[in-house]
Each structure stands twice: as structure tokens, then as C-alpha cells.
Amino acid sequence: MIRPVIAGNWKMNKTVAESVAFAVRLLAAYDTAPGPEVIIAPPFTALQAVAEAIRGSFIALCAQNLHEAEKGAYTGEISGGMLREAGCTAVIIGHSERRTLFGEGDDRINRKLQAALTTGLKPIFCIGESLRQREEDETETVIAHQLKEGLNNLTADDIVRLAIAYEPVWAIGTGKTASPEQAERVHRFIREWIAGRYGPECAATLAILYGGSVTPANIAGLMAQPDINGGLIGGASLDVDSFIRIIGN
Ligand code: 13P
Numbered sequence: 001m002i003r004p005v006i007a008g009n010w011k012m013n014k015t016v017a018e019s020v021a022f023a024v025r026l027l028a029a030y031d032t033a034p035g036p037e038v039i040i041a042p043p044f045t046a047l048q049a050v051a052e053a054i055r056g057s058f059i060a061l062c063a064q065n066l067h068e069a070e071k072g073a074y075t076g077e078i079s080g081g082m083l084r085e086a087g088c089t090a091v092i093i094g095h096s097e098r099r100t101l102f103g104e105g106d107d108r109i110n111r112k113l114q115a116a117l118t119t120g121l122k123p124i125f126c127i128g129e130s131l132r133q134r135e136e137d138e139t140e141t142v143i144a145h146q147l148k149e150g151l152n153n154l155t156a157d158d159i160v161r162l163a164i165a166y167e168p169v170w171a172i173g174t175g176k177t178a179s180p181e182q183a184e185r186v187h188r189f190i191r192e193w194i195a196g197r198y199g200p201e202c203a204a205t206l207a208i209l210y211g212g213s214v215t216p217a218n219i220a221g222l223m224a225q226p227d228i229n230g231g232l233i234g235g236a237s238l239d240v241d242s243f244i245r246i247i248g249n
Helices: 016-028 044-054 080-086 096-101 106-119 131-135 139-150 180-198 200-205 219-223 240-248
Strands: 005-009 037-041 059-063 090-093 122-127 163-166 208-210 230-233
Touching: 005 090, 005 240, 016 037, 016 044, 016 059, 016 240, 037 090, 044 059, 044 080, 059 080, 080 106, 090 106, 106 122, 106 139, 122 139, 131 139, 139 180, 163 180, 180 200, 180 208, 180 219, 219 230, 230 240
Parallel strands: 005 037, 005 230, 037 059, 059 090, 090 122, 122 163, 163 208, 208 230
Antiparallel strands: none
């Protein structure tokens, strides 16, 4: 049984004060921890303040990116160790916005995954096809390639420490969600690919999250699919009531 995961990726949204206010309201909504694992990914500037607000609670703190080096002359970058120190236990890696807007390729993403694991951060490894790739029937080829290259040199012991997020690029921020069946087909493909390479036990415990225009209205249908174990939510995670409804699906 895989524990469901609901993760909010705030992207470049929310000030420190807004981030802390969100965390405080989210905590106040629960007397006991909810069923799913709850993760929030504020911008870098808010991480430490949010870490203090949620210390000892059920909420896990996640960064949206890291640099693969431990330290050094990398102006503007943040290392895994710095994220740990700020209170993070997880990090999003390979988001399509990083791939397309900031030129991150599979090789770079692979190095970031290894750096996250070495530092003790749980990576949420994002993969997904573009609209053109889907229309040209290349979805599985693209996904297999992203998995093969991104997970290069990782062992089954590494795989059990990460989550994978399937985020079809055409569904991100567009209001066009993949149907539960469309998403399930790709999730099953991902799980079978992992089983083929790392063994069935490893695949059976892997949380595979769906991301792309998830809302309180469509989360339940997605979560009802056997290979969808959670959501990586952008826009609908910015409003605390909407996020709470998604957690409760
Ligand atoms: P939206 O939920 O806004 O489509 O964003 C999805 C996403 O990119 C989460 O990482």
C-alpha cells in the first residue's frame, strides 16, 4: 500500500509573510494528521520561515530546485546542504519549467537527483511529454528516455527514496487536465518501466504523482486510478482552502 502524497508547488508565488500565513492556516485545519503525506514547496526565500512555522508537524517542506554541486562559485544557486539546513526534506527536480525555460537537460537532472539523494533529500522527479510529442504518439518513447537518462546510475535503493511526478507539459497551467484514464496509462507505463529495470518490489512501493491542472474538482477521479498515488499541484495549491480540499479529496 503506497501512502498518497499531495504536494503543492508554489512556483514563483508568495512572499515570506504569505507563505507563513498559509502554513499556519493549513496546520490549524487539522487536529490530527490527514491521510496523505502533505508537502509544500515555497520559493527559496520563504523556506526557513515556513520551516519554523511547521516544525514538528505533519507538513513536509520541499524546495523547487537545487544545484548539484556541494558549494562553490555558482552565483545565484543553492545546494542540497543549504536546503537541508533551511529545513527541507524534499526537492522538486526536472520540472518542465526548469527543462524548457532554464535549459535543464536529462544529464543535468540526473546529477541533481544524485546530489539530492546524497544530501538526504527526497527528490520529486518530474517527467512528461509536450503536446507535439503526444500528438505524434511519442509519449512512451519520451517518458522512457527521461526515465533512463534521469535515473542513470541510480540503484533500487535510491529509487525507493524518491517520488516520480508525471506532468504532461500540455496540462500544466492550461486548465486541460489529462483524463484519469489518459494519466493512468502513462502512470502504469512508468511503474512497469521501473519494475523492468529495478524489480517489482521497488515499483510496488514507488509513489507516482500526477501534475497538470489538478483541482479540488478533478483530484478524486485521478486518485481513484490504481497507479496514481498523489498529485503535484501548482495553481490550485496557492489557495489554502483549495489545497485542503485536494488533501481531503
Ligand atoms: P498547475 O497545477 O498550475 O497546472 O501546475 C502543475 C505543476 O506544474 C506542478 O508542478
